[in-house]
Amino acid sequence: xxxxLREMAxxxxxxxxxxxxSIDKIAELGVLAEQFGYQYVDVRRGGGxxxxxxxxxxxxxxxxxxxxxxxxxxxxxxxxxxxxxxAAFQLLKAxxxxxxxxxxxxxxxxxxxxxxxxxxxxxxxxLFGADVTSFVVAGVVWVLLMCLIPVLNVAGRRYRAKYxxxxxxxxxxxxxxxxxxxxxxxxxxxxxxxxxxxD
Numbered sequence: 001x002x003x004x005l006r007e008m009a010x011x012x013x014x015x016x017x018x019x020x021x022s023i024d025k026i027a028e029l030g031v032l033a034e035q036f037g038y039q040y041v042d043v044r045r046g047g048g049x050x051x052x053x054x055x056x057x058x059x060x061x062x063x064x065x066x067x068x069x070x071x072x073x074x075x076x077x078x079x080x081x082x083x084x085x086x087a088a089f090q091l092l093k094a095x096x097x098x099x100x101x102x103x104x105x106x107x108x109x110x111x112x113x114x115x116x117x118x119x120x121x122x123x124x125x126x127l128f129g130a131d132v133t134s135f136v137v138a139g140v141v142w143v144l145l146m147c148l149i150p151v152l153n154v155a156g157r158r159y160r161a162k163y164x165x166x167x168x169x170x171x172x173x174x175x176x177x178x179x180x181x182x183x184x185x186x187x188x189x190x191x192x193x194x195x196x197x198x199d
Contacts, residue, residue: 004029005076008038008053016051023100026051027093028084034092035082036075037065039189043096044103051096058188091170095184098163101156102181109156110149117145 007014014033018026026049030040039056043049056062068075068082075081104112121142128134164184168174172184 001029001032002076002078004033004053005036008033008036008055009076011055013041013055014038014053016053017046018048018051023049023093023096027089027096030092030096031085031089032081034061034088035064035068035085037061037068040092040095042183043099045100049096049100091167091172094163094166094170095172098160098167098184101160101163102183109153113149113152114146117142117149120145 004014004016016026016029016033018029026043030051030053033040033053034056037056038053039061041052041054043051056065072080072082121138124138124141125134128137164174164182167184171187173187173189175183175185177183
């Protein structure tokens with residue numbers, strides 16, 4: 001948290017890495033960053049989560065940042081922080097969760113899952129020896145797990161739809177990024193590289 005605030009003081013884009021696999025934790029950091037004039041851009045998996053933040057050029061965000069830097073001058077050094085904003089936290093958490101669910105397309109997830117299951121089945125045979133029993137056990141496990149993939153895809157679509165509905169109800173706008181990935185942006189927000197100063 002303190003490292004993030006120190007990096008934000010430069011006004012440059014910031015990458016926040018959380019070794020803990022906790023969406024709550026990364027969303028808390030994102031909400032704190034918003035209090036000091038930054039905005040969430042994206043998140044990816046990488047030894048936990050890695051969140052990208054950029055300075056928010058909106059006048060309202062600039063005013064809020066100036067007020068909080070003045071009111072909490074020792075925040076970087078372990079001093080007091082602005083009060084937690086539960087509503088902002090819930091929206092950012094929904095946005096981060098949605099972005100993580102669209103990190104890969106359904107086809108990419110199918111390929112990754114299929115490869116993982118196949119490698120696991122081969123490992124079972126290698127571990128227990130290449131005899132008939134090992135091949136049968138590995139084959140049965142492979143078939144059962146492959147049958148689960150469509151079920152998990154349906155569950156994933158429902159999960160994404162739940163968060164998409166929550167964001168849409170809060171006024172967020174669906175947009176497609178340069179990778180063809182669906183994203184939700186706050187009212188008036190733009191993706192980096194689309195004619196705004198965030199890029």
